[in-house]
Amino acid sequence: MRQEMVTDDADHEGSRTPASFPISAELYERARRVIPGGVTSAVRAGALPHPLYLERGAGPYVWDVDGNRYIDFVLGYGPLILGHAPAVLRTALVAQLEKGVTFGSQSRLEIEVAELIVELVPGAEQVVFSTSGTEAVASALRIARAATGREIVIRFEGHYHGWFDEMLIGPRRGAGATGFAPGSEGIPAAAQQNMLVAPWNDIGAVRGLLEARRGQVAAIILEPLLVNGGVISASPGFLAALRTLADEHGAILIFDEVITGFRLAPGGAQELFGVRADLAIFGKAIGAGVPLSAVAGRKGLLDLVAAGRVVHNGTFNGNVLALAGVAATLRHLRDERATLFPRLSSIGDQLARGLRELGPPLVVRSLGPIVHTAFGEPADVTSVRDREGGDRALHARFIGALLRHGVHATPRGLWYVSTAHGDDDIAATVAAARRALAEVL
Numbered sequence: 001m002r003q004e005m006v007t008d009d010a011d012h013e014g015s016r017t018p019a020s021f022p023i024s025a026e027l028y029e030r031a032r033r034v035i036p037g038g039v040t041s042a043v044r045a046g047a048l049p050h051p052l053y054l055e056r057g058a059g060p061y062v063w064d065v066d067g068n069r070y071i072d073f074v075l076g077y078g079p080l081i082l083g084h085a086p087a088v089l090r091t092a093l094v095a096q097l098e099k100g101v102t103f104g105s106q107s108r109l110e111i112e113v114a115e116l117i118v119e120l121v122p123g124a125e126q127v128v129f130s131t132s133g134t135e136a137v138a139s140a141l142r143i144a145r146a147a148t149g150r151e152i153v154i155r156f157e158g159h160y161h162g163w164f165d166e167m168l169i170g171p172r173r174g175a176g177a178t179g180f181a182p183g184s185e186g187i188p189a190a191a192q193q194n195m196l197v198a199p200w201n202d203i204g205a206v207r208g209l210l211e212a213r214r215g216q217v218a219a220i221i222l223e224p225l226l227v228n229g230g231v232i233s234a235s236p237g238f239l240a241a242l243r244t245l246a247d248e249h250g251a252i253l254i255f256d257e258v259i260t261g262f263r264l265a266p267g268g269a270q271e272l273f274g275v276r277a278d279l280a281i282f283g284k285a286i287g288a289g290v291p292l293s294a295v296a297g298r299k300g301l302l303d304l305v306a307a308g309r310v311v312h313n314g315t316f317n318g319n320v321l322a323l324a325g326v327a328a329t330l331r332h333l334r335d336e337r338a339t340l341f342p343r344l345s346s347i348g349d350q351l352a353r354g355l356r357e358l359g360p361p362l363v364v365r366s367l368g369p370i371v372h373t374a375f376g377e378p379a380d381v382t383s384v385r386d387r388e389g390g391d392r393a394l395h396a397r398f399i400g401a402l403l404r405h406g407v408h409a410t411p412r413g414l415w416y417v418s419t420a421h422g423d424d425d426i427a428a429t430v431a432a433a434r435r436a437l438a439e440v441l
């Protein structure tokens with residue numbers, strides 16, 4: 001199902017002239033004078049030949065300031081589950097704009113959105129709102145620590161949980177359970193002293209950490225599908241084994257569903273994989289592009305917020321502009337779930353299949369609407385350690401070449417699809433990828 005039928009006959013496959021970016025280049029130079037590095041989130045810095053300046057988006061397409069049109073698989077780094085500027089979101093936002101954007105007070109909308117999350121997400125009995133995924137991760141950890149009276153948190157190599165001091169670690173790979181460093185200058189070493197890092201899919205390592213720190217581990221936090229580390233699924237039984245270990249050791253199991261939530265299934269990874277977390281964190285797709293994040297879970301845990309034992313603040317928490325967009329998105333996802341999620345997965349599968357058919361050295365991993373490409377590493381990997389040989393520079397050149405052929409994807413290899421992408425967009429993308437590969441190999 002396509003949300004927006006956007007056609008542009010002049011841009012049909014074969015008639016396209018390679019894109020060039022003189023106005024973007026000029027803006028990038030101007031930006032660098034007043035914005036450090038010229039970008040407002042470090043992940044956007046790696047684009048070749050330089051970051052692009054976009055002007056508008058509709059359905060699966062974006063247009064840059066030079067007038068080039070791209071089929072977009074960046075999708076705002078994940079949120080745009082319905083594509084760009086879908087009618088369902090536009091209508092809700094315009095209506096809300098007439099009434100105000102934030103009140104710093106309660107609204108019917110926050111109840112409605114919490115009720116929708118409780119309806120859709122397994123195990124969600126109550127919900128707290130914030131704005132970014134990073135904030136929601138911080139809230140979830142605080143709740144878990146308050147609930148257990150413990151401080152240590154177990155996390156996994158290659159998993160990303162936001163950029164605040166405690167969670168931004170590096171190097172991402174091969175660091176082992178104890179040897180990791182802060183992922184940025186400016187982070188005090190003490191900020192991460194309660195963090196233990198296990199290799200993904202290594203249940204023995206997790207058990208070992210829990211036993212070594214018996215009675216001290218507050219939480220185990222993970223991306224239930226490791227997306228940030230390169231779309232690496234949990235091995236069969238791994239999530240269920242984590243559930244069992246968390247129960248045995250009285251630790252809170254936290255699924256960071258900032259990417260997987262409302263994308264893999266209406267109830268996220270918990271629904272798709274059939275494993276229940278104690279707390280689940282949402283962001284990105286929850287609002288099809290408006291910024292809102294949430295922590296959902298058992299009432300027994302969230303009661304700590306009600307009791308004032310866990311402080312949860314935020315000027316923009318539950319702002320009505322974001323909530324109006326989220327309410328409209330979640331209603332739409334709920335009402336259309338029978339066709340929307342299978343369609344989303346099938347579009348992702350089509351993209352993955354088409355790219356895979358281009359053959360080595362391009363390596364493709366995917367799960368439904370989340371696809372990953374890389375060079376020089378095995379397709380079957382169980383942890384980021386298996387990706388050591390990957391050629392990231394070649395991949396960035398591939399994505400740069402794709403741009404000239406009208407396809408916008410992330411340099412690091414993550415491709416998101418939306419309900420707005422049509423079969424013809426996927427076919428055009430695979431054809432563009434074939435040409436881009438020939439240019440960079």
Ligand code: PMP
Pocket residue numbers: 131132133134135137160161162163223228256257258259283284
């Ligand atoms: N958790 C995961 C799994 C993420 O992918 C991200 C962002 N990519 C975050 C947390 C942080 O979210 P935000 O960028 O909204 O702070």
